Amino acid sequence: MRKYVLRRLVVAIPSLLIASFIVFSLPRLLPGDVVQLMLEERAYGKDLEDLRAKLGLDRPIYIQYGEWLGRVVRGHLGESLWTKRPVIEELTRRLPVSLKLGFLALAFSISIALPIGILAAIRQDTLADYIARSLAILGLSIPGFWLATLAVVVPAIWWGWSPPIQFTEFSTDPWAHVLQFLLPAFILGIASSAAIMRLTRAALLEVLRQDYVRTAWAKGARERSVILKHALKNALIPVITVLGIQIAQILGGTVIFELIFGLPGMGRFLFDAINQRDYPVIQGINLLIVSVVVLMNLLVDACYAVLDPRIRY
């Protein structure tokens, strides 16, 4: 097992390197570079070339990449071109907000998806199944930003109340701090819960047709035991795979939800950085997100062995 994880880590390195190059070079292709933008805003009075040299943007791109990678490995992500503050400092402040939102969304989506998926599978082709499946397709079809918009607008019209869009720190009001995450996390979780539910149902249906499940029934095991102990454990393997994908989707979704609900997390930071062409910030966030996703996929693979004793590495 340990050997397998190590091997997977080694395989992940080239992917991470390629990803890091994409991360590095993409923002540099942005039209209208930051130097011009800064001069236009009169943030700097000096001439263009001077500023370019100062920011290190005048050297060939591969040298910039090499230096950047060297610094990244040592934990330096550079500093924001605008605020001059270290990116890593800003990220450590904002990461917890996005992580809280993401994990809460994931928790919502799993706790909605698994029970409904199981129910739909064991009551296949009944009314409950049809309702669950239609709801799932609906969940995949409704854009999250629309639901979020309605969640802000509708209560305001009907009851004159709207969810908080001012961020409250944990230290000022712990209760309000937690509450403000609930609604965005719930809406963010809906889409991925639909995907997970569909897969849980499909995977469980396939497993329920296996011989060992018939054996379990034949030896007189209770329904609860057959479903939860014998079938579900094997059905969860493809579900876990999709969970890895869903984590990436949820991380991407935080951009929109942090904007709508006024949460100062990474997604919003990225959105602002792209608009201001703040290279180090864009690179830092993208690199962090990619690393999280790669790490999650590794974790997903490691989970297989725990769930299915037949898989041995």
Next chain:
Amino acid sequence: MADHVEALRAASRRDEARREDAAPGSYAVWRFCRQKPLGALGGLIVVVLVLMAALAPWIAHYAYDETLRGARMKPPSGQFWMGTDNLGRDMWSRVVYGARVSVTVGFGAVLIANMLGTTIGITSGYFGGKYDICVQRVVDAWQSFPFLVVILSIMAVLGPGLLNVVLALGVIGAANASRVIRGTTISVMENVYVESARAIGCGHLRIMVRHILPNVVGTIIVLATIGLGAFILAESALSFLGFGVPPPYPSWGAMLSGAGRSFFYQAPWMAIYPGLAISLTVFGFNMLGDAVRDVLDPRLRGAGGRLR
């Protein structure tokens, strides 16, 4: 060898039998509707959407950017079916014209994604070896970005615009499509006819185009139908963030964002109808995609539905 020849003969007999079995067009559609009523409903929604996009100038009551004097934020009525927005423009006309953006982006992105994905997937699966490993590492890297993050970065490079949205979404979708098509290619390669094609001296290109491609077409069609909804949803999110089709051209996503947002409290219909249009459209494509997949390639169950 004799075994192979016999197997080939049997396969060709089976194919012929199947061809005779195959129903003529209208009957096939009728059978599909009977077997998959929800899929048929989805198909109907899609047909209505395409008609709406094609016939927009005749269906819409006003031009999409026409400001009507004295008609700011009017609620839905006989004259303005979906009300008017904060600039006095007819919402119904804007929603109708918005279908054009969705249809263009959906079909355009699917076309690019599947052409790129098919080329990459088939060559990667067919040649295997070092080429496959290298290509798959790049696909891995590409796939480890959440889609919204990559697309925001790409759109920032390309700048807003309809063509750019199509390009960016197509390139992103290609990675996913290529993975699935590579898998199908590898399983198609196991077939005897690929081996016999190689034995009689067919070139790589001929084997890929004449022998493998027709056998992955089912997968491609399924990927395309499921992808359409996902691309339309992605376009709306992108327009919502201000990186999609620039105003005043109406895109459903963009109608839900920007300066209009502060008027939603007084004119909720401005928020309701564009979102309803997106949801219904994507719902239609997803229903149709599900049904098409069940008919053509049940192995893909659980795939797709949304870009990540």
